[in-house]
Each structure stands twice: as structure tokens, then as C-alpha cells.
Amino acid sequence: MDDSTRSAAGGPPGVRLGRVLGIPVHVSLSWLVLAALITFRYGEVVQGNLPELAVPAAYAVGFGFVLCLMVSVFLHELGHAVTSRLHGIGVRAISLEMLGGFTEMERESPTPRVELAVSLVGPAVSAVLGLAGWGVLLVVPPGSVAHELAFQITASNLIVAVFNVLPGLPLDGGRALRALIWAATGDRYLGTRLAGYAGRVVAAATLLGCLWLYVRSPGGAGGFIVVIVGAVLAVFLWAGAGQAIRGGRLAARFDLVHAGRLARPALQVPSGTPLAEVGRRVAETGAGAVVVLDGGGTPVALVSEHAAAAVPAERAPWVTVDTVARTLVPHLVLPAALAREDVMRAVQTHPASEYLVVDGPVGARPAAAHIVGVLVADDLANLLDPKRTIR
Template sequence: MGVRLGEGYDETGHAGLSDSVRSIDAVDDSRQRNRPARRRGGREVARVLGIPVFVNASMLLLAVLVTVVYGGYAENELGLAAPFAYAVGLGFVVCLLGSVLLHELGHALTARRYGIGVRGITLELLGGWTEMDRDAPTPRVDALVSLAGPAVSLVLGVLATAAALLLPGRTVAGEIAFQLAASNIIVAIFNVLPGLPLDGGRALRAGLWAVTRDRNRATELAAWSGRAIALLTAFAVFTLYRLDLLTLFGLVFILLVVFTLWQGAGQSIRLARMTRRFPLVDLAKLARPLFAVPSGTSIAEAQRRADAAEPARKGLAVVDSSGRVVALVDGTAAAAVPAERRPWVSVDSVARDVARLPAMRVGLTGEQVVRAVQAHPGAQYVVTSGEDVVGVLNVADLAELLEPRRPARRPAAR
């Protein structure tokens, strides 16, 4: 359980360039908060206090698993008939999901309190996470947003413990109260461990940020702490299993948690290193200059002319009879055309109309460029200066700049 910076940060339209291109100007946060949240791999099932709630398919798997396991427990230990026992198991799942949702609402509402937009809450296999449109502005706010979720879980655990003590033992209500008490208290304790991506890791990051005045450095240190916690947890769980204090199911489940922690910490390290390089992003230098060919030129001829021109890294554009840029050639699509057919195939057939491509203006900061790319995923972006198209940004070039040690997955589009 935790909070994440949004996939697209903020998404804002800008109509001040030209009617021929669709521009991205990722600056105005206030507009973004009124836009619908988007998710990959999750379906919106409800809105709570205006916040979209998404359910990942993996959560359904967990719901079925917990229903079966808890239903079997209710059948064997409480003497319930099978249909009713599994209905009780399903009821426990609903209560558990409600606890997770309240935990995430703790993050979301605290973020709102400090002016941070919330895109949505996603429930998945190992809990849930809250997506915000930007990072906390100060270490204090970061710590408060991070610890709000575990605080809610702790309160729920205390209330469920009181209910379990008041209700008769070995009853359905009493057993559900006991299980909810245990699960919420465990979640509260585990989530405050000082390592990213746990909530306690974000609180640690906030403290380090306040001391070092370097958010990226603080993020990296807190993430390495998270990896250390993952290794210690793995060692502890193997020890408990060898001592027959943990079942095979428990071993597998906790190792899945450990793997998730390790992966999440790695993503935090990667993000911190990328963010540190944001000041290096200069669209005027990063964008490839355009080499223009008239509409109707064959792919082979266009490539021959482009290869003979300087500089070597350039974008191939199609211009109309007046010399206006009307399309950009998709390098991947052009490369897919067999070499023997390229003299007979027009560049127009492998080009994309600039009106359908997102555009960025020269002068955007590195953070704004990354936000725009994440908000509008694509391989190419038109780069403009005033009303003029001055170049093309290939996302592979941006990735190479931000992560120079990361191997490229595919060749950059021409």
C-alpha cells in the first residue's frame, strides 16, 4: 500500500500554437485535476468522494483465494455448512477490501488537504496504491501524506480489536472482527518500515530530504533501505519456514511481497536517477532537425537524400507545395517496407499528419517534457517554436539521455 506519482503527472492542453498541431503544455496543475483519471490494467468500479477507484484483475484473484481459504476455515472451525461458510469468506473479503480502500483514502484525502491532486486509487493483489498528480511540495507534507494510510489502518485495527473482545468467541462476527484486527495492525506495522516503496520509506525519504535538501538523493537512500528490508524479510521468512512456523502458502505469499518490495525499490532508484538528469533536457538541442522532402517522394529517394545531408541524426518530414510541414515520416513504418519496394512506395504512406501528433514548444523544462511524454505516450513529438515546426523529438533519444546506462529496447525512429 502506498502512494505513487501519476503515470502522466499532469495533462493540459494548450491552444496557443497553431491549429495544425496538438500541443502539450504541462504546466497548469489546476486544469489537470478536473480531468478523468486513467489506468492501465484496472477498471473503474466506483467513485468515493470524487476519487475514482480502480480494481486490478490481480485483486480478483486474491479475492477468490481468500474466499476459498477463509470459507474452508469457517467450515472446519466454526462448523458452518459449505455454502454459508464460503459466503462468510466472501464477506470477509469485502471487509478486507474496505480496509484497504480506507487506508488509501487516508493518503488521498491528506494529499487533497495540501493541494495535491489525486488521480485515483487502485486496488490490486497485494493491497493498493494512490496516484497523485505531483509530488509533495515539502518534506513535512510528504511525511504527513505517507503516514496517513498506516494511521487509518491502526485506527481500524484498534476498533476491530475492541469489537473482537466484545463479541462472543467462535462466532462469525467475532472471527471476522479478530481477522480484521490482525490484518489491519499487521498492515499498519509493516507499512511504517523505513524503506521505499512502503509508506515508512516515504516518511524516511521526507526526513532525509529535510536534512540533505536533495529530494532525489533522499529517494535513492530510502529505496536502498527498502531493498535491505526486502532481503531481511526474505531471510526471516525462510527461517520461519525451516522451523515449521510458517506454511508453504505463507512462504510463497510473503516471498511475493518481498519481490514486490524489491521491484518497487528499484523503480524508486531508477526514478531518482532520471529526475536528477531532468535539467539536461533541452528541446532545442535534443530535437532532431527536420530534413524535408516533397509529398509524393519515394521512400528510397527520401532516405538517399537524408543520408547525404548533415547532421546524421535528423527527422524526415513531408512538405506540401508551399513548403509547409504537413507530416513526419515514421521511421519504424518506413523500415518495415521491404527494400525492393521502397523505390515505388511514397513517403506519404508511412508518414503521420502533424495535426495528429502531440507537439511540445521549445523552452519546456525537462520535467515538463517528461510529464508530457508520460501523459501522451508515443514514439515521436513535434517540436515547435512559435508557429513553426522546428524539429522532432524521438522518445528513444529522450530515454537515452535520461537513462544512459539502460540498454535500448529498439532502434530509434528516424
């Protein structure tokens, strides 16, 4: 249905429809497939409800319903986007998908109050659209095309509004639950995890509810379609809830990402030092990493822990430290104050096994006196995923 905090690093897939209020709007290929199915399936329903209509006209009404549904989903997401902007949160894009849509925001909500406002405005928009459709139903004659469309728009928007406020991620109601738990405990990530578990309950209840309706109904193709749709929706919700639980666990550890605090104490050795001598000095000092200096005392390379470990002990006296070191280049030097997403961005942009961490200006040739230590990529990975196996 809706997950307003999703991120698409490569941009949302599908067809770009244009911009609204400067926000790119995309429609996924899955939505186009669903649109075709709805057009033909609903066209058959219209033929049964309005037998006086010609077959092409019935399918045209079905296509009109698809367009109205698309506009409804878009307005739901636009409500999220506008509210986010009002609270200073940028919006990258709005995407319409088979099971609804999502608004890609530039960052998380800064407070529980903002999170609650952004999450509830979408269902509120859908509820207003549903009530507006109900108002149209009161004035248009029954048995007309307008009455048929108004009924479907009313029903679909009210169902979306009610379903989306169910308290479980990835639904809007799950975001609202997260905001309330966050406000009560001061822990955003606890709210994310608990709302994710609630989302799994909603997913299971959705599937069981559809099966119950199928058993209670006379059956047939229509009832079977309800079960299939319910199963697809339940799988989507279960997957989204699981992603929220994992994301909450990861994000809680994400606050611990800080270059200076993660840096290992580094032993500084001159270029040309035998590896055996380096090993002896590491054992004496308890250093966790090794930095190679040139004749002027400037850091020029970082020893690879894995490469050094691969050298047989009997060869260590004859192998210099430079052989197992990587030349220090500017993007391997990180300021000690770098934290959270800035650390992750630096590591993802320039992957390496070790990074030099300094407390002074980050330049092409940092001074040895400014060395804080060495950030080892494996340490960062283990912090974020303690169950990770290093190969």
C-alpha cells in the same frame, strides 16, 4: 502492499466499483482471485474454530472477512487520497490489488512535509481500524462469529499498519524515509534512490523472515503457504524498490530536459541545396542540424540526420537536401521555454527524429529569425538513458 504514486496512463485495469468523493475506485482481477482463495481457505479455518456452524455459514463468514478486508484496504488508500487533496494534489483513481492497493495521484508532492503527511496517513488509518477491532474483541463473546471476524480484522489491519511503515519503497514507510532524506539534503531524487535500496533490504528480510518462521514452525501446508506468500511479497517489494531506484535516477536527469538548452545549433540552407554543399558548410560552422528554407526565408523542412548519413558520399553532390528532409508541420515546432514533462508530452504525442525549436510564437510558419536550433530525439533519449544504444 502500497505504492501511492503509481501512474496508469491507460487507467487502472479491472472492475470499476464506482466513485467515492468523486474518485473512481477499481478492483483488479488479481484481487478477485485472492478474494475467492481467502473465502474458501478462511471458511475452512472458521469450520475448525466454530464447528457448530454449517459449512455454507462458515464460507459466508469467510466471504464477510474478504469484504471487511477490502473495506480496510480502501479506507487505507482513501486516507492517502483525502490527504493529497487537502494539499492541492489531484487524485485520478484508487485501485485495490492482490497485495493491497494504490492511489494514483496527478503529480508528486511539492514538499517533504506534504510527502511525509501523505505517506503516513495510510498506515495511521490501518492502525485506527486495528485498534477499533481490538475494542470490539473486548466486548463480543469469545467463540462467536463476531469475535472471529473482529480478531481477523484487528490482526490484518495492525499487520498492514506495522509492515507498511517499514522504511523502504514501495511501502509507505519508504515514502516517509524519502521525505526525510529530501528534507535533510534538499534532493528528492537522492531520497528516492536510497529509499529504493532500503526497500530491497526489506524485501530480502521479508523472505528470510518467512523462511525462519517455516523452519521454526512444525511445518505442514500452513507453513508452506506462509513461505509462498512471503516469496510473492518479497518479489513484489524487490521489483517496486528497483523501479524506485531507476525512477530516482531518471527523474534526476529529467530536470535537465529543456527544449532550448537541448537544441543543436542549426545551419539554415535554401531548398534545393546539394547535400555535399550542406556537408561542407556543416563542417565549417560546426552546426549540429540543418533547417531547409523556402524562397522567402521561411523554415519548411528539417533534415533527417540518419537519412543524410545513409547517402553515399559519391552521390551527395547530386542529391538535394530536400530529399533527406521532413516537411515541417506545426507539431514539429517547439517553444524554446518548453521543459520537463511538457517536452516529453510533445515528443510522445508526435514522435519524430527532429523538432524545430523557436523563441518566438509557435505558429504554422515560424520565422527564420526566431530559430533557436533543432531538438534531436536521440539527444533527448541519451540524456535520459546514457547507456542507451542507438540502432
